[in-house]
Amino acid sequence: MxxxxxxxxxxxxxxxxxxxxxxxVHIGDIDQxxxxxxxxxxxxxxxxxxxxxxAEIGAGAAKSASTxxxxxxxxxILAISNFGPxxxxxxxxxxxxxxxxxxxxxxxPSKKMTGLTSIREATNVGPVSGEVVRIKGFCINLI
Amino acid sequence: xxxxxxxxxxxxxxxxxxxxHMSQVDVGNNAYNENDIGKIIEIxxxxxxxxxxxxxxxxxDQAYKNxxxxxxxxxxxxxxxxxxxxxxxxxxxxxRIKAICR
Amino acid sequence: xxKNTLLLSVLALSLTGCVGLNTVxxxxxxAKRDNIITTKAASWNLLGINFSNAFVDEAIDGLKxxxxxxxxxxxxxxxxxxxxxxxxxxxxxxxxxCNEV
Numbered sequence: 001m002x003x004x005x006x007x008x009x010x011x012x013x014x015x016x017x018x019x020x021x022x023x024x025v026h027i028g029d030i031d032q033x034x035x036x037x038x039x040x041x042x043x044x045x046x047x048x049x050x051x052x053x054x055a056e057i058g059a060g061a062a063k064s065a066s067t068x069x070x071x072x073x074x075x076x077i078l079a080i081s082n083f084g085p086x087x088x089x090x091x092x093x094x095x096x097x098x099x100x101x102x103x104x105x106x107x108x109p110s111k112k113m114t115g116l117t118s119i120r121e122a123t124n125v126g127p128v129s130g131e132v133v134r135i136k137g138f139c140i141n142l143i
Numbered sequence: 144x145x146x147x148x149x150x151x152x153x154x155x156x157x158x159x160x161x162x163x164h165m166s167q168v169d170v171g172n173n174a175y176n177e178n179d180i181g182k183i184i185e186i187x188x189x190x191x192x193x194x195x196x197x198x199x200x201x202x203x204d205q206a207y208k209n210x211x212x213x214x215x216x217x218x219x220x221x222x223x224x225x226x227x228x229x230x231x232x233x234x235x236x237x238x239r240i241k242a243i244c245r
Numbered sequence: 246x247x248k249n250t251l252l253l254s255v256l257a258l259s260l261t262g263c264v265g266l267n268t269v270x271x272x273x274x275x276a277k278r279d280n281i282i283t284t285k286a287a288s289w290n291l292l293g294i295n296f297s298n299a300f301v302d303e304a305i306d307g308l309k310x311x312x313x314x315x316x317x318x319x320x321x322x323x324x325x326x327x328x329x330x331x332x333x334x335x336x337x338x339x340x341x342x343c344n345e346v
Contacts, residue, residue: 023164023165024164024165024167024268026167026169026270028169028170028272080231080232081230081231082160082229083231083232083233083234084192084228084229084230084233084234084235084236085164085227085234085236086162086227086229087162087163087164088162091160091161091162091163092159092161093161094159094161094163094226094228094237096163097163097166098224098239098241100166100222101168101220101222101243102183104168104170104220104222105220105243113170114170116168116170118165118168118169120163120164120165131163133163133166135168137170164268165268167270169272169273171272195263195265195328197264198262198263198264199264200266200323200325203266203269203323210274211278214274215276216276217273217274217275217276217319218273218274219273221273221274223269223270223271225269240271242274245276
């Protein structure tokens with residue numbers, strides 16, 4: 001395939017890839033009996049980067065055969081060094097969602113809440129992504 | 144020199160990647176009162192996994208039993224996180240539970 | 246060719262019964278925990294191809310039938326997949342407490 005065609009194809013993949021991906025969702029009980037509800041959202045995110053995929057893309061786009069081979073080797077080393085199940089792209093900080101509970105606790109002045117929805121999602125642009133944990137819920141405005 | 148630079152980059156990029164699979168927060172029907180907010184307890188259990196050779200998921204049950212033991216009067220809020228730390232031909236699955244005991 | 250097939254078969258057999266965790270979820274743990282109820286449901290598939298997830302409903306029915314008049318609280322759910330040669334077993338384990346209101 002000519003280099004130009006490859007570039008166009010690569011760019012299209014990146015553009016098409018810049019979309020949202022839902023991994024997991026959990027909806028809790030919603031209690032509308034105690035008062036009116038005010039929505040709130042807590043979002044935490046971390047940069048996701050698939051280094052192996054980036055090296056693979058690089059290998060495909062490389063002009064010389066030796067560079068392409070080197071990058072393929074790099075992709076292989078990265079792949080075996082980062083073994084394991086993945087949801088979205090890997091991140092370099094496994095504690096980015098640790099503060100979710102304490103943030104949710106602070107969300108409601110009335111200290112009463114209901115209808116918590118937990119969402120694990122990502123926004124992808126090729127090998128780079130925003131890995132997101134989003135908690136939506138409602139504060140109960142006591143009557 | 145160039146190869147050394149690439150190798151160094153590879154080593155750096157291959158260090159300590161993780162994947163958070165899910166993080167769920169749940170609140171009870173009887174939403175908590177300000178007075179009820181106690182200390183957040185934290186429980187973490189993990190399982191080392193080499194090339195996928197594991198035959199149970201008991202570490203998750205252990206984490207849950209730990210939660211039951213630490214909160215004899217139940218919980219008012221709970222957060223469960225399931226994640227994986229990647230490694231060389233192996234990985235570690237982790238369950239992190241954070242909760243507010245009643 | 247025969248050697249490769251043999252190697253692949255040995256590898257597939259050695260991975261037999263290996264289990265992977267999919268998700269875990271739990272709702273608020275109640276103070277009253279005398280009556281624990283448990284249920285599980287499973288579904289087999291070939292090469293990971295599924296046409297229905299209805300086995301999860303069996304788990305819910307299993308819970309409801311064990312607590313027909315009470316309140317089901319503290320629901321702990323574990324979803325895992327076990328791999329066999331070309332076959333996969335999806336399982337949902339649920340435990341909860343049945344409390345009469």
